Structures are given as C-alpha cells and as structure tokens.
Amino acid sequence: MNDTSQPADQTTASTVPQINVHDTALIFEGGGMRAACTAPVVAGLVEADVNFGFVAGISAGSSHTINYLSRDPLRARRSFVEFGADPNIGGLGTWLRGQGAFNSEYIYHHTSRPGEVLPLDWAMFQHNPADFRIGAFCADEGREVYWGRDDITDFDALLTRVQASSTMPIFMPPVHLDGHVYVDGALGPTGGIALDAAKAAGFERFVVVLSRPRDYVKTRFKAGAAARLAFRGLPAVPEALAARPERYNATREEVFDLEHDGRAFVFAPTGYTVSNQERRVDRLARSYAEGEAQFSQWLPALKEFVDLA
Numbered sequence: 001m002n003d004t005s006q007p008a009d010q011t012t013a014s015t016v017p018q019i020n021v022h023d024t025a026l027i028f029e030g031g032g033m034r035a036a037c038t039a040p041v042v043a044g045l046v047e048a049d050v051n052f053g054f055v056a057g058i059s060a061g062s063s064h065t066i067n068y069l070s071r072d073p074l075r076a077r078r079s080f081v082e083f084g085a086d087p088n089i090g091g092l093g094t095w096l097r098g099q100g101a102f103n104s105e106y107i108y109h110h111t112s113r114p115g116e117v118l119p120l121d122w123a124m125f126q127h128n129p130a131d132f133r134i135g136a137f138c139a140d141e142g143r144e145v146y147w148g149r150d151d152i153t154d155f156d157a158l159l160t161r162v163q164a165s166s167t168m169p170i171f172m173p174p175v176h177l178d179g180h181v182y183v184d185g186a187l188g189p190t191g192g193i194a195l196d197a198a199k200a201a202g203f204e205r206f207v208v209v210l211s212r213p214r215d216y217v218k219t220r221f222k223a224g225a226a227a228r229l230a231f232r233g234l235p236a237v238p239e240a241l242a243a244r245p246e247r248y249n250a251t252r253e254e255v256f257d258l259e260h261d262g263r264a265f266v267f268a269p270t271g272y273t274v275s276n277q278e279r280r281v282d283r284l285a286r287s288y289a290e291g292e293a294q295f296s297q298w299l300p301a302l303k304e305f306v307d308l309a
Helices: 032-037 039-047 060-069 074-078 092-096 104-111 123-125 155-165 193-200 225-229 236-259 280-305
Strands: 025-028 054-058 133-137 143-146 173-177 178-182 204-211 264-267
Touching: 025 039, 025 060, 025 193, 032 280, 039 060, 039 074, 039 092, 039 280, 054 060, 054 193, 060 074, 060 123, 060 133, 092 193, 104 155, 123 155, 133 155, 133 193, 133 236, 143 193, 155 173, 155 178, 155 204, 193 204, 193 236, 204 236, 225 236, 236 264, 264 280
Parallel strands: 025 054, 025 204, 054 133, 204 264
Antiparallel strands: 133 143, 133 178, 173 178
C-alpha cells in the first residue's frame, strides 16, 4: 500500500511476533472506559510475549484487539487511562451538535496517526500473523457482523470498523459503512462477548477477558422508550437493547461452564472498576493498577493453560 495517508512502515522481520498459542482463541469483552481494568491484560500479554493466533473483540474489546495486534502496551494503557482527560473526547457541546456524548469521529479518526495523541503502529498490525475478528451490530438488518483481515483494505477501513464496533447507542451517532448502519457490537446475539466468532473460526479452547466481576448479572434494560424514540427507523436496535441482558448473561454462563470443563481460562476483575463513561484519570488509573496487579497473579496459570509454562 503506497497511500501517503497511511502511517509509514518501519517494522522489521525481527520485531514481528511469532505465534506461540495456536489452539486457543483470545476474546476481549468491551465496556467503554471500564476497559481500564482489562487494558493491563493487553499490555501484560504483549510484554510476556504470549502471542495468540486468533483474537476477537467487541466495542472497547475491539480497541484492545488492535492494541494487542500492534503490540503496544503504552497505547493499551493510554487509551483507557490518560486519554480520559482529553477535552476532545466529548461532552455536552458535542452532544448538542449531534456528535454524541463521546465524539467518536475524533476518538477513532483523529488520534491514531503519527503525531496524534494515540498513534497506532499500523505496520506492526499489518505484519502480525494473527487472525482476528471485530464485531458490530448491523442496525438496518438486525444482525451481528464480524470483520477480519480480508475487510481491512487500508488504515481508515480499520479505524471505521473499530468505531462501528464501539458506537454505544444513544450516546454516539451510528456509523454508516458500505450502505449499512452500524452500532455497538454488544447488541449482537452474545451480548458483547465474541465467543460465537471464536467458535465459528473452529476453536474449542478460549481465554476470555471479562470487564465485569464474576458475580455480575446484567439487569433489565430500562431506557426502552428513549431507545425507541432515538431509533424510530431502526427497530432492531431497541429490540436488541431489550434482549441484551438475557443474551449477555447466557454467554457469561456458557463461558463459566467452559471454564468448569477445562476449555476456558477467564480473567474477571476482582479489584476496582469504573463506569463505562468514566473520565476521571485518577479513577481510571486506580482501576488499571488493580487490574495490573491481578494480571501478574493470573499470568502463570494462564501460561500453563496455553502450554507456555
């Protein structure tokens, strides 16, 4: 690709990771800024040179996916800690202008190039041999869509799909792509945990990184009237929002059943977590630090599970 709009390729063969986990899929749950507690898992896996051949993520989990594949521990942290203080992320002004409470146009299209606040190593992402899936909900057709390497034709194609995967309904405007309308992939049949994508790719063993504690149960969606009003022309969105708690809880139950059967290894936060819209850096940093401590205790058993001990 010689498009001058793409970041320069400075990757060498010696820096490209060698896949050392072949039979197990890595899955990142989203959760908006709550992903501060799971960002240290991304950073820690890269630093420990644990290289999965397949990784999948939805919503904030799609950002974790590209940070993992671009092998960038610093970006993994900054995306969910220091970035919270960026005044361009959004607020009342962007909400009133129709750009959303979170300004996804800025977050996903004006932060990732060299010289911007969260530069992404596009070359490393391209050269990483691992396969991946990023999930979004196609609002006009009422179905989940997963994108992989064949769909990433250039840098903007990647950024737009991560944006689509992460577009929280009501709080962010939908993403229009290839004649379709997309919102957050968490509205799909698994409630936001890409277990279905990993199974469709042929995997029977999974490492699942959750952003909610083990005892969490999602309760009934209470903003149905607002959702129906906001998505008058896209009825699949309020329907999916209403169905999400049941779908999400069922997927978590399946994940824990797989864990019980020895087919899954699960990270679920035990420390401090924040809301999905948290912007205060001190709280995000505390969540990251406690997730980091938990990861350091979790890593040896993870390595044993994937035969890297």
